[in-house]
Amino acid sequence: MSYRIKPRHMAAGLVLSAVAATGSAQYRDEAKPDGITTQSIAIWLGTDYTGKPVATPRDAKGKPILNGYWKLLHEAGKPDGNLAKDLPQFQLPYTAAGKAALAANEKVVDPEARCIITGIPRALTAVLPFEIQHNGVRFATFHQLGWHRLAWLDGRKTPVDPDPRYSGNGIGQWDGDTLVIRSQGYKDSADGRVWADDNANPISSEAVVVERWSRPDYHHLNLEFTLTDPKYYSKPVKYARHFVLAPEGERLKEFSCEWNTYWVSTHLEPGPGRIGADGNRYFGPDKQIVPDWPLGSVEDDGRGTGYWLYRKNKPKPSDLPPKPEAE
């Protein structure tokens, strides 16, 4: 991939480097707690509801309604954004091709940072909240980076030769009170544009993801999914998560992922960043488990890229000086 770097970008980069070198950087200083992490945790993560259980809402056919704005109940010690979250030592059963695909992914810039659609299962492993809306025929999850994924609940048959998609081609049906969505026809990491999670794990065109969604009561949502991808994984990968309904009035924030920015074209590094033995790539110092709000902001809180990863001694997008376009 070639980026066109303008002289003004180089000049701005040099200025930034100089600022960083003199130690008067605007970006977050690991030595000085600033409250941003605490605020971001409150914005992104769920706090469990411990009141009296309220009945699951149901539609005219008696099936559960899963609609709502859902926040993750983060599991202590478990890495978010890692497909191997529930596996021993957080190790995925890669095939040889899978290992090679992971190595290749680590050499490309995070597709989210390039504002390519976050697909499935990656969006389901993210730490960020999301919204579900569905009716009898359509199921949608709306995600914080501005994308949505859609599936059909209209009883259709599996398509024979579907267009490859980042979100696959999902078809759902009810198994009792559990909505089961089976998706296939995925884009392949070999294209250099899709990761299965934040940690750069690969997904192939042979992948099948089966999601099982249930809402045991009004305030709780459970997800279990299985990724079966014989090209990159020697056995199916299982993954489970719990979400809590967000407090009344909270919603996804609008985010326009704009990768044609000064930041993206001059500062991105390939790969997911260093992943520790605990399976987490983290979003910042002190093992920050959520990204900062504003998210990967370039100019103001509604524009940015999915590149919010804090790297030691590197400025992050929201620390940049005002938009170079205004020069």
Add this chain to the structure above:
Amino acid sequence: MSTLMKSKTFARRALLLALLSVCVDHVWAQSRSAATRAPEQAENADAETEMFRPLIYNGPPLPAPRLLDGKPDLSGFWQGVREKGVPGGNHGKDQPGFILPLTEKGKRAMIYAQNHTPDPEAVCINGGIPRHNSSGLPFEILHTTDRFATLYHYTTHRSATVAEQRPLPPKDAISKTYFGTNVAYWESDTLVIETTGLRDSSFEKIWLDENGNPTSDQTRVIERWSRPDYHHLQLEETVIDPKYYRVPFKFTRKWNYGGDGRGVGEYSCNENNVEREHIGPGAGVIGPNGNRGFGYDAPLPKTPPSPDAYGF
């Protein structure tokens, strides 16, 4: 899609439609499901052809479906009705000469957009409100009792919470966005969405429509959506923007139902957007018919010209 492909596809489609219309006339009345289901996909149809292929329904109006609370359900795949002699993608389509009542500031903002801003959609920025309402692309609505979402071709969306009528939040509590901050409520069987908190064309990458008309940080958009019957969706929209427009103006539009089981696909706008600097500013020349035109109307020759024709 090339014009050659388009004309071939068109010919194939016209033939198919002619055949279909003969058959369909006899069949439509037999069952509701036959009248509402998605048309069969043409052989080898590409995604773009598929997106614009209409559902042919000539039967009597069927009632609009209802949500659990008895209100009309606007969900579905909707394809814009193109009015003859009226431009698409132009919010001034209902105005004399297809020109919006721009203030002096508005004229300056329009000229600025034409000379400085690459089409925001061309560089994969959220299209925003009200721009998507005059787009030529079909869109999908997913509507539940308390939420209303319009899902666009770019795999982006706008959502609104449907509740009792209430004021918009105060200006200082709003962070400016492309889709704005909204409230949605019912007036009888019409869903009203009021939107404010939008970005400004003079210094941000937002246009009012495909033609590069401006919108400001004072803009308020009032959309009135209704589904008079199963197969039709209509919008009456008022744009109030005292900064760029002398008077509030109206925009009305109709969409046809695309058929049960159809919806927007997936489209990753940023997938290969590395040639931004080759995209010039502005909407291009807008003709007296109010259209900016998306390409050449003349069909391509049957055999492609040699490389010499391109002046390489």
